[in-house]
Amino acid sequence: MGDSEKWRSQWVEPFLRHLSGERRLSAYTCRNYETALVAFFGFLDSMGKWKGDLSSVELRETRDFVIEQQNRVSRRTVHNYVSGLRTFFKYWMRQGKLEKSPFVGIALPKLPKKLPAFMTEQQVRSLLEGPMRLLEGESIPAQQAWRDRLVLELLYGAGFRVSELCELTYGQVSFDEGVARIVGKGGKSRICPLGRVAMAVLEKWRQEFAPATGYSDPVVLSNRGQKWTPRGVQLLLKKYLALADLPMDLTPHKIRHSYATHLLDNGADLRLVQELLGHAKLSTTQIYTHVNIGRLKDAFDQAHPRA
Structure with missing residues (x-):
């Protein structure tokens, strides 16, 4: 067995099984963790720094990894x-295999402050009308049109x-009751109202x-x-974005x-939205208040004579 196979079987695969089995993270999230681990161990291999044990990884190597990755991927990545x-x-560390993490205190590149992108209510309406427009034009069969409409209505109506x-x-x-019981990130459960329109489409x-x-x-x-994959849903969305000229x-x-x-x-209420989204921390939800403040300031700048 080669060195890369050893680090994968000895260290990476047990961790990924923990994520999917005990923490019940999605396959998509587990793949993201795996991508990070493959990048890191690949870097150690290429530099001749992997010595077969996690306790041998030093802070200097993690710093070099962060610097090297900035030339390959985005700061967010x-x-x-x-x-x-x-x-x-x-x-x-919890398994008792090492005493400290080499990633404690490591400096990371600053991220630009970026507010979450969103659509206006009119843009959402245009998007959601797409499947019925295609059905009326006999471009797709009824089963596909109602399935596509259901996907879009659930994404927007329930915030999935x-x-x-x-x-x-x-x-x-x-x-x-018109609700769905969802198990989200980290096995966190929440109740999502689906909305009158989404429920009618689902029925x-x-x-x-x-x-x-x-x-x-x-x-x-x-x-x-x-059963659909996230990639399949993304491709469906592209189709209706093009139709709505979004x-x-x-x-x-x-x-x-x-x-x-x-x-x-x-x-x-902000805390209600936190519960609906399944955010563990209120601070994660609070970014949406900045979106609203930004829109208020834009309206002020456009309308007030002293702006």
């Missing part, structure tokens, strides 16, 4: 890599993460088009009748940003 690597080393949408089963939905889909509606059957399916860099997560922003715009 560097931050994500280091966050994942810190979690990795903390895990093995794309992974949560793909994992949603009929057993998680209470049709009487029609279930009664007229869904091939199976058992407790464990997925709600949204690919054109081949299989920016093509909008993602399912930016629909989630729009969901949060529109709730706050219309008077929702």
